[in-house]
Amino acid sequence: MEKSEIYEKYWDIKLEKVKKALEKNNFTVFIASDAEAAGALIMQEIVPQIEGLKIASFGDSMTLRATGVLEAVKQLNGVEFIDPFPKGAPREEKVALRRRALLTDLFFTGSNALTEDGKLVNLDMDGNRIGGIACGPRNVILTIGRNKIVPDVERAMARIKEVAAPLNAIRHDSMKTPCQKTGECMDCRSPDRICNQWLITEKCYPPGRIRVVLINGEAGL
Numbered sequence: 192m193e194k195s196e197i198y199e200k201y202w203d204i205k206l207e208k209v210k211k212a213l214e215k216n217n218f219t220v221f222i223a224s225d226a227e228a229a230g231a232l233i234m235q236e237i238v239p240q241i242e243g244l245k246i247a248s249f250g251d252s253m254t255l256r257a258t259g260v261l262e263a264v265k266q267l268n269g270v271e272f273i274d275p276f277p278k279g280a281p282r283e284e285k286v287a288l289r290r291r292a293l294l295t296d297l298f299f300t301g302s303n304a305l306t307e308d309g310k311l312v313n314l315d316m317d318g319n320r321i322g323g324i325a326c327g328p329r330n331v332i333l334t335i336g337r338n339k340i341v342p343d344v345e346r347a348m349a350r351i352k353e354v355a356a357p358l359n360a361i362r363h364d365s366m367k368t369p370c371q372k373t374g375e376c377m378d379c380r381s382p383d384r385i386c387n388q389w390l391i392t393e394k395c396y397p398p399g400r401i402r403v404v405l406i407n408g409e410a411g412l
């Protein structure tokens with residue numbers, strides 16, 4: 192067996208196990224081969240099932256953007272799309288849009304980490320993303336790359352602070368945090384600190400409210 196086939200088989204087995212663990216925790220789960228396939232799955236199979244879809248929005252996620260779903264949802268007839276990140280808009284306007292995004296019919300985002308026993312772990316700056324995951328939007332769709340899978344909550348939190356948060360700070364170059372220069376968390380007191388609020392989602396409530404699309408490839412930070 193070629194090395195690539197061995198890895199392929201390993202990830203097929205692993206994703207099936209994580210899917211089962213998530214389902215045990217009342218999430219609805221799908222597996223897609225890559226970000227593009229995840230986008231097609233969401234638009235062709237998941238979104239048409241959502242009853243009474245009139246308003247949709249999202250919390251920022253590189254994985255989600257890679258699926259192309261946001262552009263597709265903007266084109267849906269009869270669906271208002273709230274963009275909570277309009278370029279150049281004043282902060283107050285962005286905050287108002289992020290508040291509206293929490294009362295939508297459908298909310299998209301990603302997850303900073305996912306444990307092998309099916310829990311989601313996230314860390315936010317102002318909470319608009321974890322707010323949408325926890326409560327508010329009637330339906331939530333999460334796109335998560337296999338690189339976000341970790342054994343347990345402890346290692347999820349470590350991954351987020353050691354890897355995802357510094358990378359995210361570097362991604363937003365207008366933010367001024369020490370980790371942008373050092374590449375590691377300094378537990379800063381910066382006004383631009385992006386690590387303020389944790390959310391651990393142990394089970395989906397109500398059951399099925401959160402749909403998880405696992406991507407069988409690297410996606411996001």
Ligand code: SF4
Pocket residue numbers: 352356357360368369370371375376377378379380381383384385386
């Ligand atoms: S706490 Fe500060 S230094 Fe640490 S990762 Fe977050 S923003 Fe960077």
